[in-house]
Amino acid sequence: MLGWPRSWLVVDELTGRGESVQRYVFPGGEGTRFSLRWQHSVEREDWIETFELSANAIDVVGSRFKTFGAGVPDTGTVSHLEHGWVVLDNLHRSVDPLLVQAASREHYRMGYGGTCFDLQALGAAPLLRFQSRRLPTVAVLTSLWRPWWHWLTSETRVECRAVTETTT
DSSP: OTTSEEEEEEEEEEOTTSOEEEEEEEEOOTTOEEEEEEEOTTTOSEEEEEEEEETTEEEEEEEEESSOSTTOOOOSSOEEEETTEEEEEEEEEEOOSEEEEOOGGGOOEEEETTEEEEGGGGOSSOEEEEEEEEEEGGGTHHHHHHHHHHHHHOSSOOOHHHHHSSOO
């Protein structure tokens, strides 16, 4: 079973030397969802995007933000207000691979399977690549435990509710 390929959500850190280092790996079959929450660098309000894995790709399926301004997507879909958040649902736009500069000032957090992971645990401003990949389990063993280790040893655990829900 360790050599049989299966679907994973792989988070690599891209280095300045054009290399990548596998940081986190999560089970990632079709329909798997995760979210990213950060504070917008200009608006200084939180922003939440929800992603879904489909056919070995990553799609952004929803976005929530509190203010209009820099970086607000023009999706052509109807938005609605929910507890002070502007909500865009049913986006289904492919973003694979998803590249994120997880700057410390924006305090990036990832929600997966009811648990939140502070992406600052990887360093001050890592450039992260999120991908849906088929790999044998043996190729991801060391990266499977890492997000849980960071979460368990963190002095300031972020509640996952705060990453995915609209209340702050």
